[in-house]
Amino acid sequence: MASTEDMMNTDDLGAHDRYFYPDGNIILVVDDVKFKVYRGPLIQQSTVFADMLAMPPSSKQGMMDGIPIIRLHDDFFAFVDFMEVIFDAPNGEEFNGSAFVDILRLATKYNMPRIVEWAITQLKKQYPHSDFAGWEAKRHGFDDPVQTAEVFVGCRELGLAGFLVPAFYHLVTYDWEIEEEVTPAKALSVLSAEDHNRISRGRLRLLRDLCNLAQELPEYSSFRPNKCLARCNHSPSSVWKNPATELAGFLRDPLGTLISRTSIPGGLCHGCSKESEARRRAAAQALYSRLPMIFQLEGDLQDT
Numbered sequence: 001m002a003s004t005e006d007m008m009n010t011d012d013l014g015a016h017d018r019y020f021y022p023d024g025n026i027i028l029v030v031d032d033v034k035f036k037v038y039r040g041p042l043i044q045q046s047t048v049f050a051d052m053l054a055m056p057p058s059s060k061q062g063m064m065d066g067i068p069i070i071r072l073h074d075d076f077f078a079f080v081d082f083m084e085v086i087f088d089a090p091n092g093e094e095f096n097g098s099a100f101v102d103i104l105r106l107a108t109k110y111n112m113p114r115i116v117e118w119a120i121t122q123l124k125k126q127y128p129h130s131d132f133a134g135w136e137a138k139r140h141g142f143d144d145p146v147q148t149a150e151v152f153v154g155c156r157e158l159g160l161a162g163f164l165v166p167a168f169y170h171l172v173t174y175d176w177e178i179e180e181e182v183t184p185a186k187a188l189s190v191l192s193a194e195d196h197n198r199i200s201r202g203r204l205r206l207l208r209d210l211c212n213l214a215q216e217l218p219e220y221s222s223f224r225p226n227k228c229l230a231r232c233n234h235s236p237s238s239v240w241k242n243p244a245t246e247l248a249g250f251l252r253d254p255l256g257t258l259i260s261r262t263s264i265p266g267g268l269c270h271g272c273s274k275e276s277e278a279r280r281r282a283a284a285q286a287l288y289s290r291l292p293m294i295f296q297l298e299g300d301l302q303d304t
Contacts, residue, residue, distance in 0.1 A: 012032070013029060013032055013033065013034045014032065014033050014034065015033070015034045015036070016033050016034065016035050016080070018080075018083075019035045019036070019037055019080070019083045019087065020034060020035065020036045021036055021037060021038065022036075024036035024037045024038055024067070025038060025039050025067060026038070026039045026042070026053060026067065026068060026070070027064055027067050027068065027069040027070070028069075028070055028071075028072055029062075029069055029070065029071045029072065030071075030072050030073075030074050030075075030076050030079045031076040033076065034064075034069070035079075035083060036067070037083065037086075037087065038087075039053055041086050041087060042086070045086065045112045045114055045115065046110045046111055046112045047111045048109070048110040048111045049110055052070065074106060074109075075102065077102075078099075078102035078103070078105070078106060079106065081095065081099050081102060081103055082102075082103055082106045082107070085103055085107075085115055085118070085119075086115070092118075092122035092125070095122065096126075096144075096147055097123065097126065097127060097141075097147040097148075097150060097151040097154075098146075098147060098150035098151070098154070100119050100122055100123045100126075100151075101123075101150060101151060101153075101154030101155065101158070102154075103115065103119045104116060104119045104120070104123075104154065104158055104160075105154070105157075105158065107119060108158065120160065123151070123155075123160075123163065124162075125138075126138065126141050127141040127142060127151060127163060127166070127167070128141060128142060128163070128166035128167070129162045129163055129166065130162040131288075132284070132285045132288040132289070134162075134166070135165075135166045135169075135255070135288060136259060139166070139170075139255075139256065142166065142167060142170035143170075145170070145171065145174045145184065145187035146186050146187045146190065148167050148170045148171055148174070148187070149171060149187045149188070149190040149191050150190050151163055151167050152164060152167035152168060152171060152191075152195075153190055153191065153195075155167070156300055161300070161301045164297060164300055164301065165288075165291050165292055165295070165297060165301075168198075168199075168202065168291075168295050168297060169255065169291055169295075171187075171191075171199055172199055172202040172203050172206060172295065173203075173206075173252060173253045173254075173256075174187075175252070176188070198295070198296070201296070202294065202295040202296070205294045205295070205296075206254075206294055206295075207251060209287070209290065209294055210250070210251055210254050213254070213283060213287065214247070214250065214251075216283070217276075217279065217280065217283060254284070254287060255284050255287060255288060258280040258281065258283055258284035258287070259280070259281060259284050261277075261280065
């Protein structure tokens, strides 16, 4: 966590351009960059820092102008964000999912419960969480596959079970074949080989479930019905103008399709359309409740 071993000459250390306060009273070094900050906020919020800074200086510990230097073995960019949260009290809008996960890791490591709570609250503001209503309200938060992968891995590591199912759903339904710079490759690099396999298995298991679900929805089970629904006398010429395309969209992103489709271009009377919409919404909620089983995430949810 921290090192008091013989430090390099302080002249060889660069000073951070933002977190190097002239009147700071402790110097933290991360990746050969000095952060000269104040002990007070660190001690007040972290028992780990309080214990660390209460220790008498070691004879091997570096000093600069009489101020102790402590080397920390943390990721540099994550540590900069961490300093911003401690000393600048940001509103969170400037951070993305991976930054929040990094902040959570450091806040957990240094036992800073207030920052842990703050970061989790910010994650919930930006990303789908927990139940179907939480997914629906924030589902576009997982449009970026890189952020989705990093949030999934980080939340699994940190025991934040509520983010796992919605994040994994978006990983499974993301189109990994698109040619968009290096986004798919970068997202996949965040995940383990086992996660890659789980995504493939999850996709196959989801498709099997959707084939059964499609048979229960009138607009998918029969593309040229004699009636809209069983008790309706209206007879549309065709429910879909292009049924193959519509079915493909449903199979790719079933939850998004079920809740976003408000009408069916090829027909259905008003009453049947409203009933169909209600059925689709109920189907989406039921499908969401089955996702842990479909994706075989029960173990991850129990372990968190």
